[in-house]
Amino acid sequence: MLCGVGGHVPPSVVTNADLAARVDTTDEWIRTRTGITRRHVVDPGTATSDLAERAGAAALESAGAATVDAVVLATTTPDHPCPGTAPKVAERLGMSGTPAYDVNAVCSGFVYGMATATGLIAAGLADRVLLIGADAFTTLLDPEDRDTVAVFGDGAGAVVLRSGDPGEPGAVHAFDLGSDGSLADLIMVPAGGSRYPTRGTVPGAVPRAEPGAEPGAGDVWFSMQGRAVYRHAVRRMTSSSRAALLRAGWTTGDVDLLVGHQANIRILRAVADELGIPHDRACVDLDQVGNTAAASIPLALAHAASSGALREGDRVLLTAFGGGATWGSCVLTWPKT
Template sequence: MNGGERTAVLAGLGTCLPRQEVDNAALLARLDTSDSWIRERTGIAARRIAGADVSVGDLGHAAGENALKAAGLATVDAVVVATSTPDRPLPAVAPRIATTLGLGAVPAFDVSAACSGFLYALAVSAGLVATGVAGDVLLVATEKYSDIVDPADRATAVLFGDGAGAAVLRSGRRGDPGALLGVDWGSDGTGRELISVPERYDGFLAMAGKRVYLKAVEHMAGSTLRVLDRCGWAIGDVDALVPHQANKRIIQAVAQRLSLPERKAVCALERTGNTAAASIPLALAHGQEAGTLGAGDRVVLTAFGAGLAWASAGLVWPDITTVRSEL
C-alpha cells in the first residue's frame, strides 16, 4: 500500500464515566477479599458504577457528543456502536444514539464483540470509509457491566466497571497522522464458554479466570505481531501499546511476551476497572492526558474478549483533542 491510498483517520475522542466511584474498600463488606489482594492481582483501586437512571445509551450519547465536539463536527455519515451490555436485546443502541445526537436518518448499527468490540467496530468503520460508503463515522463503545456482574462473585465483581468512549473517523490518506495503517482480527468459537452470560435476560457473567488469562496473553501478543507486520513495523518501532484494560497482570504479561518495555504499555484501569469495549478509548484518552501518547508516536491497540474474539490495529498518533464528561 502507498501513502496516497484512502483510509480512515482518527479525528477526535470523547469519553463519559459515571460519577459514582466505588473503591475496593466498599466491596469488602460483601466479598471475601482485601484491598491489597485486589490491587496486587488486578491493579484496580476503584471502578465507576452507573446508577439505575443512567443507561448504556446515555453513556454512549455523552461520549459520542464529546467526540463530535473534539472533531469539530456536527454530523457524520454513519454511527457504529460497540457494546455487549445493550439496554435491551432489541432494538440496537446505535439508532437511539444517532437520533438523540440529532444526526438524522444516518445508518446506525451495533457490533457485539465483548472486550474486543471497539477494535471490531473500528475495523468495520474503517472499511466503510475506505470503500467510500461513508466519509465520517462516529464510533461509540459503551458498557454497563454492573448490570450483568454478580455483586457476590469475587472473581468478577472486583474487575468490572461502567463507562463509554467514542472516536470520530474521517476520510483521509495513509500518509496522514492518525491514519489506520493495519488491522488484525480473529475469533475462536470453541472457547465461547470461557466468558459468557448463560441466561439471556437475567443471568450473570461467568468467567474461567486462569484459562482466560492464558488465552488473552496468547492472542493479544500474537495479534500484535501480525498487525506490526501489516504496518511494516518491528516491535522496536512501537512507541506505545494500548491493550484492552482487563487487569494489570495481563497487560504486563503481554508486554513481556512481546519483549516490549512495560513503560510502553498504557495501563489506565486503576480508577475505572475493566470497562470491556469502552476500555481502549478510555485508555487512549488517559494516555493522551498523561503524555504517554504524543503526536507522531507509533501506536498499537490490541484487545481480547468473549467469543472468543481478538483484534489489533496500528496507527501513527495524531494531534487531536479529547473531550470528557461524567453522568
C-alpha cells in the same frame, strides 16, 4: 484517519474498600491480582446509551464535527435485547436518519468496530464515522461474586474516523482479527438469548442440565474462567499484535504506546513482555476505572491523550481479547487532538 477522541465514566465510584465491606475480599487481594483500586458504576436508571451519548459528544467536539455519516456502537450491554442501541444514540446526538448499528465482540468490540468503521470509509459509504465503545457491564454481574465485581466497571469511549491520506498523522495502517467459538464458555452470560431464554425463570431454580432446560437463577449473571482467559488472552493478543505490526511494516521497537484491553495488569504486562515492549510504553488506566469491556481501549486512549502520554505522530498498537472468543489488533499513528 482518527481525528477525535473522547470518554465518559459515570460519577458513582466503588473503591476496593467499598467492596471489602460487602463481599469476602480485601483491597490488597484485588490490587495484587488485578491492579484495580476503584471503578465507576452506573446508578439505577442509567443505561449504556447514556454513557455512549456523552462519550460520542466529547469525540465529536474533539474532532470539530457536528455530524458524521455513520455511527457504530461496540457494546455487550445494549439498552434492550432488541432493538440495537446505536440508532437511539445517533438520534440523541442530533443525527436521526444516519445509519447506525451495534457490534458485539465483547472486550474486542472496539477493535472490531475500528475495522468496521474504516471499512465503511474505504468502501466510499462514509466520509466520517463516529465509533463508540460503551458498556454498563456491572449490570451483568452477580453482586455477591467477588471475582467479577472486583474487576469490572462502566464507561464509554469514542473516536471519530475520517477519510484521508495514509501519510497523515491519525492514519490507521493495519488490522488483525480472529475468533474461536470453541472457547465460548470462557466468557459468558448463559441465559437471556435464544439458546436459554429467561422467560419462566424461577429465582433459585436448579441451573440448566442440558440444552433446552430452563435457566437457573445463576445463569443470568456473567461468568468467566479467569485462569484460562489469562492464558488465551496473552497468547492471542501477542500473536495478533505481531500480525498487525507485520502488515503495517512495523516492528515492536517502532511502537511508542501499547494500548491493550484494560482487563488485568498481569495480562497487560505479560503481553508487553512477550512483545519486548517496556512497561513504561504500555498504557495503564485500569487502576482507576477497572475493566470497562468495549469501552476499555477508547477510554485508555482518551486518558493518554489528555495526560500528554500521546503526541502527534506517535505509533500506537491496540490489542484486545474478549468473549466469543474474539481477539484483534490495530496499528495507527496518533493525530493532533
